Amino acid sequence: MSSVAVPQAQPRPGADWRRALRAVGSNFLLRRILKAILTIWFVTSLLFFLIRLMPSNPLEIYIQELMSQYSMSYQDARSQAASLFALDLDAPLWQQYVHYMSGLVRGDLGTSLRSQGTKVTDIIAKFLPWTLFSVGTALLISVIIGVGLGIVMAYRRDSWLDNVLSVFASISSSVPQFIFAVLIIVFGVRWKLLDFAALRGSTSPGIEPGFTFAFIKDIFYHAWLPIAVYVLTSIGTWMLSMRNNTLATLGEDYVTVARARGLRDTRIATSYVGRNAALPLVTSFALALAYSVGGSPVVEDTFKYVGLGYYLVQSVFQRDYSLMQGCFLVLTVAVVTANMITDLLYGVLDPRIRIGGGE
Template sequence: MRFLLRKIGFYAIALWAAVTLNFLLPRLLPGNPVDIMVSRLATHGQVSPATRQAIEALLGADTGASMWDQYVQYLGQLLRGDLGVSVAYFPTPVGQVIGQTLPWTIGLVGLATIISFLLGIVLGTAAGWKRGHLLDNIIPGLTMLQSVPYFWLALILLFLFSSTWRIFPIHGGYDVYGTVVGLNWPFIKSVVYYGILPAITIVISSVGGWTLGMRNMMVSTMSEDYILTAEAKGLTPRRIRTWYAARNAVLPSISGFAISLGFVVAGSLVTEQVFSYPGIGTALYQAVNNNDYALMQGIFLVITLSVLGANLIVDLLYGVIDPRTRARG
């Protein structure tokens, strides 16, 4: 119980610090969302001071209030679940924008992250178990793919498979003309079809890191005394590889996987832009371009909660998987 309370207390302080930074950082950026909205309205006529004050109240960017008053107001809105109104998607509330874009990102980036992790663990286990074999020699090539910029790889795949060979669609998240949005098979099939190429981009760019990390940990684990003991007992190589070597070698990768899962909701900004994918990364890009404080804060808050939540769950599970960490904690 003491271990659990200490972990929860640590993450509660981290959450408060993240929320405070989430409030401050957008306000340190140049520009003002109120000025952007006023300039848009000014194209239809002169904007009165009363209208400007109403826009400031609506967007939560009251320039006449002190920073402390804005901070207190911001915390009060968070407690009520009010994330404000988006400038980039005006007059849509921030919560609605996030709710519309987040499922696309979780479906694409989340699934691609899980696939790359599992594939990397399997390849790394096999390469570390049989050092010097063909698979072990392929790992440097996989690792090199990780250093390739996302946008360059995405553009190459887009050119080959969408423009030249026309196997996959060139942009979008689904067929806007041939399907009806909802839980129906034509729409689900269209979403999967449009998401294959962006997912392949993410998997290719990230599988090398998981493979290399698991391979190195397997090599280190193979020299431990308990592996020699298991071999001396006459256990089968498959059992030693799975339950003794791989089970212990995968522990550091689990922590990295938790962080990766937490950042899934951040999306892959470059990949979503290249493929014009309607995810949360695209919404963040629009928010930055329009100095949309409310939307930036809402997206950063969701990212913060997901990262902290994922790390808390893995910290607790780590204590179950490896009791030695709980004893030290």
């Protein structure tokens, strides 16, 4: 009896991929990953065309540079420049796009137009760590101190301490990074406090990389000014958000009830107030972490701290299409991934957000 074939159970042609699609659709994680990949593809494509819509092109910019530097004629400069550029900029745009995308799928971001033969992935691999190190360190410092101060401000609301810190936080969150950077340089030079020539770059020349005290000291020596600027310009936002979230949470009924239950103040401050007040900051933190990948071009340029942000600016000025595209790709992937991880993390941190939606 059991061997009798039931006609309905026979898989119809095409049912396999349909079932697979349904499986993806019903699985939150898979759906989320698919969405992330589509977003990255869309942004990358948009960037591809936007970048090429910018006025001028790498060839023209290089010709202009040659003409002004070596006082060449336009014709000479053009023939010299053309021999250097491997990329055929005259090919139809769709061909360039297909070429770029097929490379991207294989993990090949092409070579930099200006430094012939240097792979874009190599440039990113070499300079991204410095940006991640400086911005990441700064982010950790400002989150830990900022959140801590925010809690103190909320508990000592309207005291002189709260007022002083609020003024500082407002300044910190509203003054742009480059103002701080320029002020540091102006006063550092005027009062002869800092040796900016020695501080240039991300390491001192000739230092041996490794887990040695000398090396670690050296990288902090070169990074401390950018880090200081990042901390000073971002800590205020963390302080103010945490202060306001804590104040809002302190007014919640469950905090009053916790006090009525005779819980100890430390327990209330951590599990009842702190945890609920910090929840909304998880998104901000993840996004800040993602943006740290792009670094701050202005700060890196001001202090000549050579990270990815520095190269981003360079590539934009030189219209180095492939490098520009590569830097933006890293940033896009980071932001999209951070958003995805935040979404997944909230399901763990906040039981009210059920992952999966249905069922």
